[in-house]
Amino acid sequence: MSQDPLIDTPVLERVLGAALAKGGDMAEVFAEDRQTSGAVLDDRRIEELSSGRERGAGIRVVVGETTGFAHTADLSESGLLAAAEAASAVAREGGGGVRTVALDARRPVDARARILPSSVAKATKLELLSRADDTARSTGDAISQVQAGYGDSRRRILIANSEGLLAEDDQVRTRLSVVCVASGDAGMQTGHESVARTEGYEIFERVDVDEVARVAANRALSKLLARPAPSGEVPVVLAGGSGGILFHEACGHGLEADHIVKDASVYVGQVGEQVASPLVTLVDDGTVTGEWGNFTVDDEGRPAARNVLIDKGVLTDYMWDWLRSRKEGRASSGNGRRQSYQHLPMVRMTNTFLLAGEEDPDEIVAQTPNGVYVAKLGGGQVNTATGDFVFGTMEAYLIENGRITEPLRDANLIGNGPEVLRRIDALAHDFDMTPGTCGKDGQSVPVGCGQPTLRITGVTIGGTAA
Amino acid sequence: MSDLAALAEAVVGGAHSGEQLEVYVARGHDTEIRAYDGQIESLSSATSSGVGVRVLLDGGEEGNRLGFAWAGSLEDDVVAVAVAEARDNAAYATPDPSVALAAPDGVSAAELDLWDPTLEKTPTDSKVDIALALERQVRGADPRIRQVSSADYGDQRIEVALASTTGIRSFTRRTSVFLSVSAIAGEGSDTQTGSGFSVGRGPSDLDPERAALDAVERSTRMLGAEKAASGRCTVVFDPRVVSTLLSVISGALSGEAVVKGRSFFAGRVGEQVATPTVTMVDDPTDPDAFGAARYDAEGLACRKNALVQGGVLAGFLYDTVSGRRAGRVSTGSAVRGGFAGTPGPGCRALVLEPGSLDQAGLLAAVGEGLFVQSVTGVHSGVNPVSGDFSVGAEGLMIRGGTLAEPVREVTVASTLQRMLQSILHIGSDIEWLPGIAAGQTLAVGDMQLSGS
Known part of the structure; x- marks a missing residue:
């Protein structure tokens, strides 16, 4: 059952016309109604x-290289017209006049969730948290604290622009996270695990909440006995999954x-060049159903797409939005x-991942005489202009004589994007x-990362051991 | 009475019997301007407002239950839905005798003037000119500046009213303005970056020249940077980095983290946790502090709290609930992330008592080591529970007491516990930066540098 639009088409057409009254190349209304619940x-x-x-709407007016923007929580026609007036203040040259905007026909969408979280009783959601708490605490006596969080959101969006585009999406997201503290003689350690999907409450038919809790607890427990991570350059094996943050x-950012376009990336002018090991095929794909960075249309109304960024080590394309693709006379890539x-x-x-290879993951470890095995990565950060980036471990072990041995305390690894991409062997x-x-x-969005188990011949790890 | 306070009063008046109710009403006006290549890249201006409601169901001896709801609107019907949702949510919480709303504690708020009336009267064109001039200045300052990836002007006017059935009534308003600029310097195939900024309460507080020169100096002096050799060394942190480090440490000074066993400081009050030169206070009543505030996020007066004195841990920061759990009272330290967040204890103006040396004097005193001008991976490599510390770093070597060759792609590591015990010098150069902690140059001994 589709719902009424956030804003009716005739109103949108009048507001877009008004936004261009002082001139401008493009006007856009982005309306959003977001409901969240959490525990x-x-x-x-x-x-x-x-x-x-x-709920509210953001209105932008693009005039040459300049964008004017205003937003309002008032979705009435008068509220929208006021925001259109404010956004159009950047159009100073005049040349506007009466602009008629005709939008495409509406294509209503349904919420892509089998079980809307809002239809699930609060008490049922809370049971998940109690179960996670019990399971985490029973995983080991040293577990001294547990925090479990549940959250869901429903985000209805509507995008209309003066090019006639009219698009809607109804995005439902559901997540559960567990953070454990383990206490031992050498102090405290933390373990974290979460599941997050662009789906409804049906994820809990497949997600084993006990397993999420046990993983978080074991992550904290194993680090109680951990020794300081090494320092210097070492071979690193990244387990499949969270290593996608690398x-x-x-290279993603x-x-x-x-x-x-601002010449602020080490990858400027590299399309067609070998920028990574031939093993590397990197894809950004907003269409992967259910993944955290999944949607039907992006926040400019462009359909989600699968874009190959690096093909067998060769850079094939960048990621684009409306503004930057316009400059190049090409289409947005849905980003x-x-x-x-x-x-x-x-x-x-959106969802950025490296395609799988052919080797056996255990065999990769066995063929690594000495190094570090990273089972779980946390976050990271990059300077796109220099390519230098860091990523932090949340669960890592030494590799000695081709075997995974002692756990290591958390540390950041640091490398240079183009160099590290060439070292994947x-x-x-x-x-x-x-x-x-x-x-x-200053803006946060949900994304997915993925990869198979892989090895980097050398990357600098920032531990405290000499 | 402001319209926000009147709204808060009206919502509190609608509380049911057997419940306590607190409402937080906020409104903000924002302007953001980005200049690029001599033009306005984007200009945003908007007003946003919202409400956060907490309802406490009185459960007598069994304990109280709290529920929360928020809405991004001040329309009567929307606010009414939020109140009903908060009430419904409260019914599901676990009863807890420590759960309570703040009540007036007799401490009066400091007289602080945090509102610059000139901001409201400053025309947008003047703000645009500031952003354009900032960008122009950086581009023209040095032939090695290849790009200014962003040059931003921003300002904000925020008003907050808080009221509760427990007698809380507070109204605060503040203005802030900021400039920030990111420069990319290049020479041959080498590229380096650096940023600069300036903050204040009104446009006249801004120092665009300083922001521009900072971005230029920080990017150009990194040209030619290479990895340094691994080893143990003394690290001197730039004031900006120190502000970040103190913010992380502040997580371990939260009374909530302490009562829940998530702080490496738990159970250590009275112990020597840092070198004797370390005295640390959180003082939001200091008018110079960027985070200065009259009232906390529960409507109690902000006050000066000593946290470490002469290296000895003196205490923690509490809001009402964490204070009750710890058998203490609120230190007036509740903070919240706007109307959509719930309060918890935190710092607003954390600062180390300054030493006698400025940055140059401090570098001379250190002699040999690494000067770190910026760090990365703080959220992934610094853990306020375990204290493990590992961050990406760039900066310059210190040789013969002065800055020498630039260094990149290295990490520096230790634990926060060990770093506090290894502080060699605290700079005299206190600088209030955006955020919850002051910056000043700091020298820490015995850190592990990881590089080539």
Whole structure:
């Protein structure tokens, strides 16, 4: 059953016309209605249930190289017209006059969730948290604290622009996370695990909450006995899944066209060049159903797409939004995203992953005489202009004589994107994805990262051991 | 009375019997301007407002239950839905005798003037000119500046009203303005970056020249940077980095983290946790602090709290609930991330008591080591529970007491516990930066540098 639009088409057409009254190349209305609910269990208590709702519209007017933007929580025609007036203030040259905008026919969408989280009783959601708490605490006596969080969101969006585009999406996301503290003689350690999907409550038919809790608990417990990570350059084997953060940082951000057009990326002018080991085929794909960075249309109304960025080591393309693709006279690649109606869109990743290879993951470890095995990566950060990036371990072990041995305390690894991409010399046939939150220029959006188990011949690890 | 306070009063008046109710009402006006290549790249201006409601169901001896809801609107019907949702959410919480709303504690708020009336009257064109001039200045300062990837002007006017059935009534308003600029310097195939900024309460506080020169100096002096050799060394952190480090440490000074066993400081009050030169306070009543505030996020007066004195851990920061759990009272330290967040204890203006040396004097005193001008991976490599510390770093070697060749793609590592015990010098150069902690140059001994 489709719902009424957030804003009726005749109103949108009048507002877009008004936004261009002083001139301008393009006007756009982005409307959003977001509802969230969440719960936190901490210190054995359900501490907080929260609910929130936010609705509003952001209006932008593009005049040459300049973008004017305003937003409002008032979705009435008068509220929208006021925002259109404010956004159009950047159009100073005049040359406007009466502009008629005719939008495409509406194509309503349904929420892509089999079980809408809003239809599930709050008490049922809380049971997940209690179960996670019990399981985590029973995993080991040293587990001294557990925090379990549940959250869901439903985000209805509508995008209309003066080129006639009219698009809608109805995005439902559901997540569960567990953070454990383990206490021992050498102090405390933390373990974290989460599941997050662009799906409804049906994810809990497949997600084993006990397993999520056990993974988080074991991650904390194993680090109690961990020794300091080494320092210096070492071979690193990244387990399939969270290691995808490496590619998100090492090259993903550097392939975003907003950095490219400003000459602020090491990958400028590299299309067609060998930028990585021939083993590397990197894809950004917003269409992967259910993954954390999945959607039907992006926040500029462009359908999600599968874009090959690096093919067998050769750079094939960058990622594009409306503004940056216009300059190049090409189409957007479906990577225009924004945190909310209060933000301007920019080029963002969706689900970014490395395609699997052919080797056996255990064999890759066995053929690594000495090094570090990273079972779980945390976050990372990159300077796109220099290519230098870091990524942090959340679960890592020494590799000695081809075997995974002692656990290591958390540390960051540091490398240079183009250098590290060339040093990938083994790729396994396994594959996994992991959800994350990507921050850029003050905006956060959900993304997915993925890769198979792989080896880097050398990367600098920042431990405290000499 | 402001319209926000009147709205808060009206919502509190609608509380049911057997419940306590607190409402936080906020409104902000924002302007953001980005200049690029001599033009306005983007200009945004908007007003946003919203409400956060907490309802506490009184459960007598069994304990109280709290529920929360928020909405990005001040329309009566939307606010009414939020109140009903908060009430419904409260019914599912675990009863807890420590759960309570703040009540007036007799401490009066500091007289602080955080509102610059000139901001409201400053025309947008003047703000655009500031951003354009900032970009122009960086581009023209040095032939090695190849690109200015962003040159931003931003300002904000925020008003917050808080009211509760427990007698809390507070109203605060503040203005802030900021400039930030990112430069890319190049020479041959080498590329390096550096940023500069300036903050204040009004446009006249801004120092665009300083921001521009900072970005230029920081990017150009990194040209030619290479990896350094691994080894143990003294690290001198730039004030900006120190502000970040103190923010991380502040997580371990939160009374909530302490009562929940998530702080490496738990159970250590009265112990020597840092070198004797370290005295650390959180003082939001200091008018110079960027985070200065009259009232906390529960409507209690902000106050000066000593956290470390002469290297000895003196105490923690509490909001109402964490204070009750610890058998103490709130230190007026509740913070929240806007109307969509719930309060928790945190710093607003954390600062180390300054030493006697400025940056040049401090570098001379250190003699040999690494000067770190920026760090990366703080969220992935610094853990306020375990204290493990590992960050990506770039900067310059210190040789013979002065800055020498530039260094990139290295990490520096230790633990926060060990770093606090290894502080060699605290700079006299206190600088209030955006965020919750001051910056000043800091020298820490015995850190592991990982490079080639």
